[in-house]
Amino acid sequence: MADGVAKIGYGNAEIGTNIDRFWLDGPLAISPLEQVRFMARVSTGQLPFSEQALAEVRRLMPQEDIGTARLFGKTGWAMNAKPMVGWYVGWVENQGRMTAFVTHLLMNTPEEAPMRKSLAMAALHLFGTLPNPDR
Structure with a gap:
């Protein structure tokens, strides 16, 4: 391993x-920068694994279709760290473009965990990576 x-x-x-x-x-x-670079490599198949293995990662990664975009994302949570560390990482494919993203939060309580994804989604909509739900 x-x-x-x-x-x-x-x-x-x-x-x-x-x-x-x-x-x-x-x-x-x-680090968040290392993680977003890694997600970019995963999404574009730039890792030393077979095409079949990379296709399986894409298949297993949670997905959500939002308008013309497909979001691939995964949460993470280091509960034993003080403060706790929450992650939401992945990439968006939209009209031939791929954008990797990472959300890294320092959390004081478990109730803050849903913010990992909600903040990422808000930013992805704000920057136009994901279609605006109001349009």
Whole structure:
């Protein structure tokens, strides 16, 4: 697993000894800039994996069709960090354009978790990446 994480250049590539949870509460760390660059590589297939493996990632990634756009996104949550860290990462495909995005929130309470996606969606609409729902 360590070789695979290092091969794709994901964050600090440290997985520690707990193979089942290293991305949740282990030593693996990634900055928002590294994460958005990684999402861009995932969305454009620029990773050292087979076409079949990349297609499977796209199939498994949660999707939502919004007007002419298709949103691919995944939440994340480091609950043991103080403050807690919430993520919503992914990309939007709209009329031949791909835009990767990342939302990274420092959260004091679990009730703030829904803001991960709602803030990202508001920004994606504001910047025209997603069609405005009022139009």
